[in-house]
Amino acid sequence: MGLSEHFLVWRLRQGDPEACRELVRRHHRGVYGYLRRLGADAAQAEDLTQETYAKAWLRIGTLRRTASLRSWLLTIARNEFLQWVRVDRPEVAMGDDLVQLPGQGPGADGELLQFESEVELRRAVVALEPALQETVALHYFQGLSLREVGAVMGVPAGTVKSRVNRALGRLRERLETKEAKHGTERAGKALARNP
Amino acid sequence: MERNELERRLHEIREPAPAPGLQARLDQGIPDSARRPEIGWGPRRIPMFAKLTATVAMLGGAAWISVMMLVGPASPPLLAAVLEPIILATEQVGAVHLVVRMLGRDGEDFSFVNLEGEMTEVDAWIEWPRMPGDPGRARVEKRDRIRQFDGTETVVYFPGRNEAYRFEASGVNLELFWPAAWVRYIQNLPTPGVEIVSHDESAGRGRLLLRERGADTTPLEPMFLGGFDRETEIEWDLKTNLLLGLKRWVYHDGQRRLFSEVVSIDYLDALSAETFKLELPDEVRWGGVKLASIDLLDLGPREVADGLFDAARRGDRERVAMLCPSPAMVDWLVDKHNRPTEILYIGEPFRAGEYAGVYVPYKVRFGSEVREYNLALRNDNPENRWVFDGGI
Numbered sequence A: 001m002g003l004s005e006h007f008l009v010w011r012l013r014q015g016d017p018e019a020c021r022e023l024v025r026r027h028h029r030g031v032y033g034y035l036r037r038l039g040a041d042a043a044q045a046e047d048l049t050q051e052t053y054a055k056a057w058l059r060i061g062t063l064r065r066t067a068s069l070r071s072w073l074l075t076i077a078r079n080e081f082l083q084w085v086r087v088d089r090p091e092v093a094m095g096d097d098l099v100q101l102p103g104q105g106p107g108a109d110g111e112l113l114q115f116e117s118e119v120e121l122r123r124a125v126v127a128l129e130p131a132l133q134e135t136v137a138l139h140y141f142q143g144l145s146l147r148e149v150g151a152v153m154g155v156p157a158g159t160v161k162s163r164v165n166r167a168l169g170r171l172r173e174r175l176e177t178k179e180a181k182h183g184t185e186r187a188g189k190a191l192a193r194n195p
Numbered sequence B: 001m002e003r004n005e006l007e008r009r010l011h012e013i014r015e016p017a018p019a020p021g022l023q024a025r026l027d028q029g030i031p032d033s034a035r036r037p038e039i040g041w042g043p044r045r046i047p048m049f050a051k052l053t054a055t056v057a058m059l060g061g062a063a064w065i066s067v068m069m070l071v072g073p074a075s076p077p078l079l080a081a082v083l084e085p086i087i088l089a090t091e092q093v094g095a096v097h098l099v100v101r102m103l104g105r106d107g108e109d110f111s112f113v114n115l116e117g118e119m120t121e122v123d124a125w126i127e128w129p130r131m132p133g134d135p136g137r138a139r140v141e142k143r144d145r146i147r148q149f150d151g152t153e154t155v156v157y158f159p160g161r162n163e164a165y166r167f168e169a170s171g172v173n174l175e176l177f178w179p180a181a182w183v184r185y186i187q188n189l190p191t192p193g194v195e196i197v198s199h200d201e202s203a204g205r206g207r208l209l210l211r212e213r214g215a216d217t218t219p220l221e222p223m224f225l226g227g228f229d230r231e232t233e234i235e236w237d238l239k240t241n242l243l244l245g246l247k248r249w250v251y252h253d254g255q256r257r258l259f260s261e262v263v264s265i266d267y268l269d270a271l272s273a274e275t276f277k278l279e280l281p282d283e284v285r286w287g288g289v290k291l292a293s294i295d296l297l298d299l300g301p302r303e304v305a306d307g308l309f310d311a312a313r314r315g316d317r318e319r320v321a322m323l324c325p326s327p328a329m330v331d332w333l334v335d336k337h338n339r340p341t342e343i344l345y346i347g348e349p350f351r352a353g354e355y356a357g358v359y360v361p362y363k364v365r366f367g368s369e370v371r372e373y374n375l376a377l378r379n380d381n382p383e384n385r386w387v388f389d390g391g392i
Helices: A005-013 A017-038 A042-062 A069-088 A109-126 A130-141 A146-153 A157-193 B003-012 B022-028 B033-039 B050-064 B076-090 B179-187 B301-314 B317-323 B327-334
Strands: B095-104 B118-127 B137-142 B145-149 B154-158 B163-167 B194-202 B205-212 B230-237 B243-252 B255-268 B342-346 B358-366 B369-378 B387-390
Touching (some): A005 A017, A005 A069, A017 A042, A017 A069, A017 B022, A042 A069, A042 B022, A069 A146, A109 A157, A109 B003, A130 A157, A146 A157, A157 B003, B076 B179, B076 B194, B179 B230, B301 B317, B301 B327, B301 B342, B317 B327
Antiparallel strands (some): B095 B118, B095 B255, B118 B137, B137 B145, B205 B230, B230 B243, B358 B369, B369 B387
16 A cells, blocks of 8 residues: 555655655656647657656645645646647647547457447547536546546636536437437347348 | 446546656656755745845844853843844744644644654744734644634644534634744743753854753653753854744653754745635535533533543444544544443543643553543633543
């Protein structure tokens, strides 16, 4: 079992390099993934992750003991991303390449349906408008509380809650439409095989 | 699809992973401890503020005059002469941010000397009252708690048990964390019990080491700072006269043991309102003293201690909750794995140190373990009745 988050914050504030390595180990994937979700490509997301940690080392003295390290890092990452967009004005499209699952895809035949269903869900998330997609990513994929999502995005927790509700509504709508369509197709194919 | 099912599936989704080399690249970017000052957690700066210039100009010459060596029993005029410029300079700042290390354990009072404890860091942001009627503001963070007074109300938060308390008064003794008050306290020490061990002014810094005799606590072992023979060292900047450091040691069994030391002091004009914003988790549990039946109002501290342990032994959650304002502690006390099994001794209440309440010595069996300690009780609540405040 690793250090508790509270104790890790304490050690970070002491300037303990071992605690810094732990901060990297625990959260670099989350930071990178969030930057990809915001629209950075793989190389740019890696660079921005490095920038995020460089800023974190500079600001470690401002870290509060009650702070959630993940939301603190993601707030820095978001600011780094927005700064990059302002200065470099790149073409960014949120989550266009985030539909594919990590890894090699489904293994046994039995996993195929689950695989397809997750790809479908990922497609549905990517189809959400940017603010909703980011809210879903922070709340569900990154595991932040509504209040923490609000802190990262700079909006009240109540706004986050309503965005979550809207996002879930849209996702359900889209998935149910797809399922209905697939159901009709499957029934059609079955009928064609066994007329 | 049900909302719960959709949320479960969303929770399972993972964002794309970076290439394997990223973690190593990030590790390489971690500054080593030798570069601390560049990365924001190093020794704090002592800014020179314009408003201090006049004081420095007036007093700097006096402090620079010579290296004085005052060793021996403290001479009130000489001690006052050395300390007064430090007090004058240090009390002119509007706010401070302190980092202090103290010997102790979680849940203990600041003046309690626990020789079995460890050095624990305390972070304090203090804004001194600016005018009559201004109560000042304070935020004090210790490993186990945050105590904050924003000028209107005090919130105490315990991250370990995710529990908070709120009350409309200042819950922080500002003088405990105000450098000018420390020096004033030393200046006002009764001289018969104080000896100047060394006094040195060189390399831009003044240092004064004092030895104080502890108050007689026989037949009991000393428990609080005032009961120990102790030494105090203060260090100040000879140009600005600002206090730079303070260290205190206690003597026990002939051994000198560090009790507290200042790690850093930031002298500031003011603190931002942001400093006093305490964001608590959504699911925080609020504790507090409940309205009690009449019979509880008349109980003395010893009866409350006995009643608390007895109710916990019987698993009477309702009764425990009336005597203990901490929901997490109530849970713990009535849990069948933790609850007391036998009350062996409840002693006479006593007051000690700076603590606003009383201590009640107890010896209670918890399963196979016998605990012998002091239960802390306080009655500074709207009902003025004694309730649990720590010590288990």
